[in-house]
Amino acid sequence: MTESASTGTDFEPWNDPKAVPLIQFKNVTKRFGDFTAIDNLTLDIYAREFYALLGPSGCGKTTIMRMLAGFETATEGTISLSGQDMAPVPPNKRAINMMFQSYALFPHLNVWDNIAFGLKRSSMAKDQIAARVEEMLRLTQLEKFARRKPHQISGGQRQRVALARSLAKAPKLLLLDEPLGALDKKLRQETQFELVDIQEKTGTTFVIVTHDQEEAMTVASRVAVMDHGKVVQVDTPANIYEAPNSVYVADFIGDINIIEGYATPISDTMVSVDFAEGQPKIHTSCPTGLTAPQRISFAIRPEKLLISTEKPTESANILSGKVVDIAYLGNISTYHVKLASGQMIKAQSANTRRIRRRAITWEDDVWISFTDTAGMVLTT
Amino acid sequence: MKRLSWFNATSLTLGLAFLYLPMVILVIYSFNAGKLVTVWAGFSTKWYGSLFQNEAFMNAAWVTLKVGFISSCLATILGTMAAIVIVRAGRFPGRTLFSGMIYAPLVMPEVITGLSLLLLFIAIGMDRGVLTIILAHTTFSMCYVSVVVSSRLVAFDESLEEAALDLGCTPFDAFKSVTLPIIAPAVISGWLLAFTLSLDDLVIASFTSGPSSTTLPIKIFSAVRLGVSPEINALSTIMIGIVAFGVITVSLTSKRAITRAKREEQKAFADA
Numbered sequence A: 001m002t003e004s005a006s007t008g009t010d011f012e013p014w015n016d017p018k019a020v021p022l023i024q025f026k027n028v029t030k031r032f033g034d035f036t037a038i039d040n041l042t043l044d045i046y047a048r049e050f051y052a053l054l055g056p057s058g059c060g061k062t063t064i065m066r067m068l069a070g071f072e073t074a075t076e077g078t079i080s081l082s083g084q085d086m087a088p089v090p091p092n093k094r095a096i097n098m099m100f101q102s103y104a105l106f107p108h109l110n111v112w113d114n115i116a117f118g119l120k121r122s123s124m125a126k127d128q129i130a131a132r133v134e135e136m137l138r139l140t141q142l143e144k145f146a147r148r149k150p151h152q153i154s155g156g157q158r159q160r161v162a163l164a165r166s167l168a169k170a171p172k173l174l175l176l177d178e179p180l181g182a183l184d185k186k187l188r189q190e191t192q193f194e195l196v197d198i199q200e201k202t203g204t205t206f207v208i209v210t211h212d213q214e215e216a217m218t219v220a221s222r223v224a225v226m227d228h229g230k231v232v233q234v235d236t237p238a239n240i241y242e243a244p245n246s247v248y249v250a251d252f253i254g255d256i257n258i259i260e261g262y263a264t265p266i267s268d269t270m271v272s273v274d275f276a277e278g279q280p281k282i283h284t285s286c287p288t289g290l291t292a293p294q295r296i297s298f299a300i301r302p303e304k305l306l307i308s309t310e311k312p313t314e315s316a317n318i319l320s321g322k323v324v325d326i327a328y329l330g331n332i333s334t335y336h337v338k339l340a341s342g343q344m345i346k347a348q349s350a351n352t353r354r355i356r357r358r359a360i361t362w363e364d365d366v367w368i369s370f371t372d373t374a375g376m377v378l379t380t
Numbered sequence B: 001m002k003r004l005s006w007f008n009a010t011s012l013t014l015g016l017a018f019l020y021l022p023m024v025i026l027v028i029y030s031f032n033a034g035k036l037v038t039v040w041a042g043f044s045t046k047w048y049g050s051l052f053q054n055e056a057f058m059n060a061a062w063v064t065l066k067v068g069f070i071s072s073c074l075a076t077i078l079g080t081m082a083a084i085v086i087v088r089a090g091r092f093p094g095r096t097l098f099s100g101m102i103y104a105p106l107v108m109p110e111v112i113t114g115l116s117l118l119l120l121f122i123a124i125g126m127d128r129g130v131l132t133i134i135l136a137h138t139t140f141s142m143c144y145v146s147v148v149v150s151s152r153l154v155a156f157d158e159s160l161e162e163a164a165l166d167l168g169c170t171p172f173d174a175f176k177s178v179t180l181p182i183i184a185p186a187v188i189s190g191w192l193l194a195f196t197l198s199l200d201d202l203v204i205a206s207f208t209s210g211p212s213s214t215t216l217p218i219k220i221f222s223a224v225r226l227g228v229s230p231e232i233n234a235l236s237t238i239m240i241g242i243v244a245f246g247v248i249t250v251s252l253t254s255k256r257a258i259t260r261a262k263r264e265e266q267k268a269f270a271d272a
């Protein structure tokens, strides 16, 4: 699991004790009246990171962004940028640009002037501003719409204008609040690629809010999963996916089967899970080990399960059940299998052939098997 | 076009007659050759000639325009500032009292406003003249401006101003280059309202004017008490003409601006 965490790059300042974070939240609490939007938050974001905030609606993602940009002040705690406490610095004095979730485009200015707005307030020369705006228009494929007002373009185009406007000044820190939500898949992937490219070129640090897990997984250096004003887990996308620290994170990211059961340690790193009467116990590894038998949740991703019509001869865990539903998703199919004890298990398999006669269909009796390292034991 | 039913046609005629008959009579009699206002003695424009010879009327007209222009500008600035504080400043001690106090002159009888201003000017030893009328008009018309502007500000999306700050504007620059252009229509209507109120005001001006600074309404009112002269009819006709001209120009230019914007839009779409 730790192997997959460091795929390709060696950019892991959070593992380096000498590295100094660019942004530090220290015990930050934000209250609106008696409602606590951010609850004792402590987190570090390093320079050149692509930091993704993930969480359900209303969990406080925008509030974090607004505190960074300087539009909200923390009720308690300190936020510092490059070691300097940001509380007394007004928004216009921060080398931070933010793309607003509501876009906040200036309705009285056309697309060109919207993008040039920030540049005109810097010391940049006129012809350089023009060149920069053209560059941004090209990047976001908005050249044709430069002379239109915001109300004369589509939602996706508006989103791109907002993105272009925040990128134009090439700030040290860029806050993107759902920057790509209104774009179609192709344009979104292109833009994601561009963002990563921009970051490599300019060394900008990105904090990005997204509802799209795939997006968080592909672009982020680290992902912070939030719940009700608290950060539940901060880790690399791979670790969030492969080693969630709680049922909440496991359930929030991707598809997963959660089976509640009673785990008994059988060695330092192995446990057996009794989850239903008449079902074989699940043998699974538990790297942290369990000291005593306890109730746990066993979590396993659908793609880690093997589904077959014949009983597998050797596998650590073999369960039998009946297919009750099949969801065809193009490249993969998800089988909903009901075990004799009533649990529903989702198993995924890739559709490798274009028109394959499906070997498994509704009401088939099937076998589900998985290795003893495929799943996770979650105690919280 | 749909044809009017007889009922609608009648109501329309009656309504218009009710509104405009007095003015029509006034306009017609301003061209009366005779001195008597109620007896038609043939067509003539001589009262217009004598009006322009009448220095007292001309002075009054000049004072009125000067007072109207300056006081409405001041009222617009102060009223807009007050509106911003009321809408934006959030909660601060005495906010309700403050906003209530701004709107109080709306319902205050003019006589009281005029009297209290008069007392103030006497107390501080200020000679009554054009300046005192300007101050008085600014005082009572700024609350109208602030009502108009604050109703627009309430609907203003504050994240626009935040975006401007975020892009490096100082708060003042953000207001000037984002907020003001967007609320400009409300500010302009506030100005027009203040200007009209000032042109129209008789009561407060009578309290605060001095011997050398009579405004047109005061002049007309005092002249009429000595008997309606055809000169006043002529003056009123000119005022009606100016107002009509103003209204028509404003609506025509705004219509033209809309057409121009439409044409630009179409051009932008054609380019795309």
Ligand SMILES: Nc1ncnc2c1ncn2[C@@H]1O[C@H](COP(=O)(O)OP(=O)(O)OP(=O)(O)O)[C@@H](O)[C@H]1O
Residues within 6 Å of the ligand: A032, A035, A037, A055, A056, A057, A058, A059, A060, A061, A062, A063, A064, A101
């Ligand atoms: N100005 C405010 N006054 C009162 N409550 C607020 C204010 N701003 C935000 N909140 C509350 O704080 C919580 C967090 O809001 P926030 O906008 O940060 O959510 P979010 O995570 O960005 O949600 P979404 O994904 O829907 O954008 C919400 O419950 C919201 O109602």
Ligand SMILES: [Mg+2]
Residues within 6 Å of the ligand: A061, A062, A063, A101, A177
């Ligand atoms: Mg949000």
